[in-house]
Amino acid sequence: MAVELYRIDDRLIHGQVVVGWGQPLRIGFIALIDDDVAASEWEQELYRMGVPPEMDVYFATVDEACTHLPGWQADPRPGIVLTGDIATMARLVEVCPEIRTVNLGGIHHREGRTIRLRYVYLSPDEEVALKRLADSNVTITAQDVPSARPIPLPDVLESGGA
Amino acid sequence: MSSDAKALVAGHAAFAEGLVSAVSQITGQSEQFVTMTNTAMSADEIEERMRAVVREHGIHVIFTDLPAGSCTIAARRILRDDADVTLVTGVNLAALLHFMSHGEITSHEAAVSAAERAKGSVLVVGVPGGR
Numbered sequence: 001m002a003v004e005l006y007r008i009d010d011r012l013i014h015g016q017v018v019v020g021w022g023q024p025l026r027i028g029f030i031a032l033i034d035d036d037v038a039a040s041e042w043e044q045e046l047y048r049m050g051v052p053p054e055m056d057v058y059f060a061t062v063d064e065a066c067t068h069l070p071g072w073q074a075d076p077r078p079g080i081v082l083t084g085d086i087a088t089m090a091r092l093v094e095v096c097p098e099i100r101t102v103n104l105g106g107i108h109h110r111e112g113r114t115i116r117l118r119y120v121y122l123s124p125d126e127e128v129a130l131k132r133l134a135d136s137n138v139t140i141t142a143q144d145v146p147s148a149r150p151i152p153l154p155d156v157l158e159s160g161g162a
Numbered sequence: 163m164s165s166d167a168k169a170l171v172a173g174h175a176a177f178a179e180g181l182v183s184a185v186s187q188i189t190g191q192s193e194q195f196v197t198m199t200n201t202a203m204s205a206d207e208i209e210e211r212m213r214a215v216v217r218e219h220g221i222h223v224i225f226t227d228l229p230a231g232s233c234t235i236a237a238r239r240i241l242r243d244d245a246d247v248t249l250v251t252g253v254n255l256a257a258l259l260h261f262m263s264h265g266e267i268t269s270h271e272a273a274v275s276a277a278e279r280a281k282g283s284v285l286v287v288g289v290p291g292g293r
Contacts, residue, residue, distance in 0.1 A: 010204045010205055010206075011204065011205045011208075011232045011235075012205065012235075013230065014205075014230060014231055014232040014235065015174060015227075015228045015230055015231040015232065017230075018230040019228070019230065042242075046235060046238055046239070047235070049229060049230075049234075049238070050228070050229040050230025050231065050234060050235070051230060106204075108202065108203055108204035108207065109202065109203070109204065109207065110204065118202065119202070
């Protein structure tokens with residue numbers, strides 16, 4: 001499988017993704033699944049700007065991603081599939097059930113969310129969505145950078161922000 | 163932070179604070195710079211914070227650390243709405259020191275000049291096996 005990481009990160013394409021994960025995993029492409037970004041040339045150019053030329057960036061809606069996913073998985077280059085929130089990743093898993101692992105990479109503070117880890121804040125609804133995702137046989141771990149220890153979802157949900 | 167600040171330095175962790183502290187150590191001044199970090203903030207929070215700093219301090223130049231960084235993304239969103247702001251990404255100490263001494267030229271010209279200085283200050287010295 002060429003897709004090394006299915007990541008939820010509300011900063012979308014940024015330093016931690018491009019450099020933090022991109023360099024050690026020798027990432028050849030990033031697929032950003034976001035309906036708004038997929039509809040805007042300006043947004044796409046914004047995220048393309050910071051990515052090195054040897055790395056391809058693909059933009060797709062959730063529905064389009066399901067069509068493209070077999071091609072991304074067959075790509076000999078390692079890749080990252082990225083969504084900006086839990087709801088989008090849950091929709092993606094629903095239409096692409098072959099996704100078996102999800103990485104919580106950055107879900108930051110917002111009103112109604114409780115801190116679980118330094119880089120993971122969750123609302124009650126988001127916790128339910130993650131549990132539902134885990135119940136559908138998806139392994140969910142939190143890990144902001146490759147050198148950090150992956151933290152299983154149950155531990156994330158019990159954590160008070162350490 | 164000074165109300166006389168002309169540039170914002172923004173980046174990961176303590177990058178901006180560290181860079182400006184180095185400016186201060188070298189020149190004894192750093193009032194021209196305001197700093198911000200992206201630590202523990204969402205993309206929306208970074209943009210909101212950056213817009214507030216730009217507004218509050220009348221910033222015309224934003225320096226960021228990494229082209230792909232979330233501060234750079236936020237700055238580009240600000241530039242879309244404000245043609246008077248210039249972004250320089252990939253900033254280093256040489257660039258900030260040069261920017262401080264820009265004299266009477268415009269902020270945009272000073273930013274362009276600082277970017278050139280930044281590029282010129284990255285040098286490779288020595289070759290394998292060389293003396």
